[in-house]
Amino acid sequence: MSKSIQRIGVLTGGGDCPGLNAVIRAVAKTAIHQHEIEVIGIQDGFEGLIENRTRPLDFADVSGILARGGTILGTNNKANPEKYYTGDDEQGEPIFINAVDKCLATVEAHKLDALIVIGGDGTMSCAKPLVEAGVNCIGVPKTIDNDIVGTDITFGFTTAANTATLSLDRLHSTAASHHRVMVCEVMGRNAGWLALHAGTASGADVILIPEIPFDIDKVCAFCESRMTERRGFSIIACAEGAKPQDGEQVVKRRVESSPDPIRLGGIGQLVADDIQKRTKIETRTTVLGHVLRGGPPITADRVLASQFGYHAMRLLMQGKKSRMVVMQKNDLSDVELTYAANKQRLVPTDHVLVEVGRAVKTCFGD
Ligand code: F6P
Numbered sequence: 001m002s003k004s005i006q007r008i009g010v011l012t013g014g015g016d017c018p019g020l021n022a023v024i025r026a027v028a029k030t031a032i033h034q035h036e037i038e039v040i041g042i043q044d045g046f047e048g049l050i051e052n053r054t055r056p057l058d059f060a061d062v063s064g065i066l067a068r069g070g071t072i073l074g075t076n077n078k079a080n081p082e083k084y085y086t087g088d089d090e091q092g093e094p095i096f097i098n099a100v101d102k103c104l105a106t107v108e109a110h111k112l113d114a115l116i117v118i119g120g121d122g123t124m125s126c127a128k129p130l131v132e133a134g135v136n137c138i139g140v141p142k143t144i145d146n147d148i149v150g151t152d153i154t155f156g157f158t159t160a161a162n163t164a165t166l167s168l169d170r171l172h173s174t175a176a177s178h179h180r181v182m183v184c185e186v187m188g189r190n191a192g193w194l195a196l197h198a199g200t201a202s203g204a205d206v207i208l209i210p211e212i213p214f215d216i217d218k219v220c221a222f223c224e225s226r227m228t229e230r231r232g233f234s235i236i237a238c239a240e241g242a243k244p245q246d247g248e249q250v251v252k253r254r255v256e257s258s259p260d261p262i263r264l265g266g267i268g269q270l271v272a273d274d275i276q277k278r279t280k281i282e283t284r285t286t287v288l289g290h291v292l293r294g295g296p297p298i299t300a301d302r303v304l305a306s307q308f309g310y311h312a313m314r315l316l317m318q319g320k321k322s323r324m325v326v327m328q329k330n331d332l333s334d335v336e337l338t339y340a341a342n343k344q345r346l347v348p349t350d351h352v353l354v355e356v357g358r359a360v361k362t363c364f365g366d
């Protein structure tokens with residue numbers, strides 16, 4: 001056991017997701033109660049580390065937050081220590097500085113012996129220069145997208161999939177009443193996990209995911225064939241990253257100051273427009289968007305987040321350095337912190353849920 005740790009910092013980086021507070025609570029309570037370690041909360045992700053915005057977290061600060069959505073520390077999916085946006089120049093071009101030294105100064109100022117960084121692959125990449133400068137960082141993987149390499153699951157995903165499932169369930173009754181096609185676009189970046197899980201759980205008729213590019217003719221033919229059935233309507237669970245076989249993903253906007261500037265979105269509307277135009281079936285679109293990131297974590301995510309937070313502290317106390325907590329085959333484990341950096345865990349096209357879908361006549365558009 002390592003006795004050298006007296007004070008740690010904790011930050012949440014990247015987009016928020018349900019369960020962040022549960023991890024913060026598990027980390028801070030374990031640190032304070034079990035190891036008598038002081039905890040400093042760093043506000044708004046790496047921006048807080050760069051700008052030295054911190055606050056001490058005591059036991060009471062992290063009590064009563066387990067079930068709360070969002071993050072009490074705030075987060076930021078733009079601040080990258082190696083490329084920190086500080087404003088625009090006279091030509092309107094963004095100015096970036098290397099702010100790694102500013103991060104190190106904050107670590108030094110607060111005498112932090114380690115950092116717990118809770119975030120996605122972008123957050124783990126942002127931690128890399130700090131690790132190289134000698135700061136011990138332990139990562140905890142979060143994202144509703146479930147696309148982090150090295151872990152079978154990230155906290156936040158199950159809650160988001162559950163929210164999407166309940167939304168798709170609701171679309172079923174209105175689709176059936178009006179004999180419409182309902183396209184429901186869900187987040188997930190380049191991975192189709194959310195659409196696949198929610199589509200499977202809600203019995204969607206069509207599931208479109210980035211990993212299986214679709215042929216719109218096949219989707220239209222499938223919807224048309226369902227119109228002749230007794231309950232003539234169709235529900236389409238469409239990942240924001242889904243793309244046609246002969247086309248590209250739809251980019252909604254670019255956030256140049258972000259480590260990953262691409263923001264996807266809009267494919268649901270394009271699919272709906274195409275279906276209505278080609279089949280003349282009345283078609284509507286619902287975009288769930290950030291609704292999937294909000295709200296309290298469901299039981300599975302509270303449990304997973306608590307385990308992850310506890311395990312992060314255990315790794316630290318075992319003297320491990322620069323590791324990321326993971327769940328592999330239902331066992332808590334750890335991998336190199338930057339193992340997941342610049343990689344994506346996508347849905348294998350022969351994944352069992354794709355097989356299940358095909359078996360029950362779900363159309364994947366291929
Ligand atoms: O990675 C989480 C996520 O919610 C993605 O599913 C989505 O593509 C992206 O973040 C949205 O980012 P922003 O909050 O910047 O719009």
